Amino acid sequence: MAQTTLLEGIRQALFEEMERDPAVVCIGEDIGVYGGAFKVTAGLLERFGWERVIDTPISETAIIGAACGMSYLGLRPVCELQFVDFIACCFNQLTNFVAKSFYLWGAPVPMVVRAPSGGGVHGGPFHSQNPEMYFAHTPGLKVVYPSTPYDAKGLMKSAIRDNNPVLFFEHKALYRRIKDEIPAGDYTVPIGKAAVRREGRDLTIVSYAALAHTCMDAAAELAKEGIEAEVLDLRTIQPLDKDSILASLKKTNRLLIVHEDTRFGGVAGEIAAIVFEKAFDDLDAPVRRVTSLDTPVPYSPPLEERFLPQLKDVVVAARELARY
């Protein structure tokens, strides 16, 4: 068991899957010689050659379109978008071509779109966003957003082996910050299954990606006050693991949802609606949300700090909810 970063976990998954299956190819901007903007694909070119590690022009639509076409002949392309913000450039290819292909004419699209995402690194409005809900809202796409190196590696392997298009969000603030013990050898983490990170009886905190760690910190603080929070890490946004959310709520009867995406139309609102429809009787308090502001992601540190949910915001909301 070696200490591994989230970035390294993803890199290992790419290496191992490309070793395992010659149908797996990587395509994106600056992924070959340069090794990718964040060096996730470093070393792939030397190992697998020019045909399997394809540097492209700056053309997100062409990257997604070409990957889709490759998948029709049985390949399993893994695309890299340099930052997920640029996914807007290929929105049409993803939501109209790729997502609808199987439903409409029975052509599965086994491809992965990897994209560094999230804020907290002073990337400014176009290098910090969390646009997962545009795609979670689009039938036909799967959306994965891991928070740990172990999950990142296992979910990447599942994503590559999945016979559907999977958007794989990689929180760039976690790339090198979080380390995990990752077992040697092949393993996968299933898409569509949440993980209970901490058990508790007083309230459930549902989160994912970078804020899953903030929620763990919050739970540790709350424990000092005698409040036992259960922390659920979604890991996958679409398909959403409703069962795990409802099971936890049945136990705690209080629900706080925390995400880095903006508030309106975010995953928290969707989870709240599901809970009201399916488990109203389990609720002892109104569902609470802690999210980013409904604004673009501002650049200056005090502005971005205000924009993003902070540890104290989670602690305060959880405390109020527990004492409701």
Next chain:
Amino acid sequence: MACPISATTHEFEALVTHATTAITPDQQLDLYRFMLLDRIVEDTMTKLFRQNIIVGGLYSSLGQEAISVGTTYALEKRDWIAPMIRNIGGLLVKGVRPRDIFTQHMARYTSPTLGKDGTSHFGDLKNLHIVSPISMLGDLIPVMTGVAMAGRYLGQNVVALTWIGDGGTSTGAFHEGLNLAAQQRASLILVIENNQWAYSTPVGRQVPITDLADRAKAYGCQAFIVDGNDVEAVFNTSREAVRLCRAGQGPIVMEAKTMRMRGHAQHDSAEYVPKDMFDYWKRRDPIDTYEKRLTDAGVLTAKKKAEILAGINAVIEEDRAFAESSPFPPPELAESAIYHEGPLPIEPQWKRPIAEVTPPRSSVKSVWNVGGNGEFKSGDGAKEPAPAQASAANSGGNGDKRAAAKRPAKPARGRK
């Protein structure tokens, strides 16, 4: 032969090209039969539309049949096409039965999409190698580039062909797709059907150039201009395009000059088109002119024509009856098949040793060879884009020359 594009503009009348490559009488009759089949299928659908049996939109390729038929007829079974809404003829040549086109438009459960989509929006990965379009223009170009790239990777030496209208050449996806195709030297044939109208806007108000094929030069790929109403010219030019693609000299752009003889769709009476323009192009109808040509040449006799028509009408009658008696899909189908469970319908068909692309094979050095100091001399990369794997073999020994040299579709270095 088709005329390779030159920098000069062309008078349209001078563009009428004549076949010089041998074409057999059987091929001629095939081309005629497919065009006629296309027209009768579409005429039948116009009637069905007027009877409200076709529930959605109906687009016509009247007057453009030679393009769909002539291009697709130049392909082999292993090659791939992706139709647009005016390429019913291409589907028929590829082997789609009229019943699939009828049921698709009539939204029946027996249609290729089970009623989930209409028009020419369906495909077949496994047998016919057809990729379904979406309504957004240009998106097929990067997708078919990917098909060509995957075909090369698997060693299949296939050609991917798709069409775009004059209107669609203004989209961003057209640019991104054609640029990637050219950079990759993908075996893509992009047929620009210049039917002179983007919905209601004439081509002269869309682009400030006369020949859309001129654009190919900026992408670094070859282009042909062909009379889109001359099926033999289209076929022969397409054969040449296929040959070039198989030799690794794709992509090829082919502009076919034609005229849309109906409105954008059935609801559009096209009153914005000058009557004289319709009259001019009616005289150049691709089926009428070809019928006269084949009759004058003695290839098409009255007896043969009657045989062809009888054959077509028999299929049409049978398939129309089948479609009309087909049920609509059960409502619960709407909720089915969002995700694909189970194995893929198509596994990679390797036509080259997998060992060529699997480790150990790590002689690639992770460096670019840009050639010179970037003095912008002629002959640098701007003139000769190379596909990713060929750049390894071609531009300074960064890759595995042995593996690259085996490739059937390896682009020739120093091609003019």
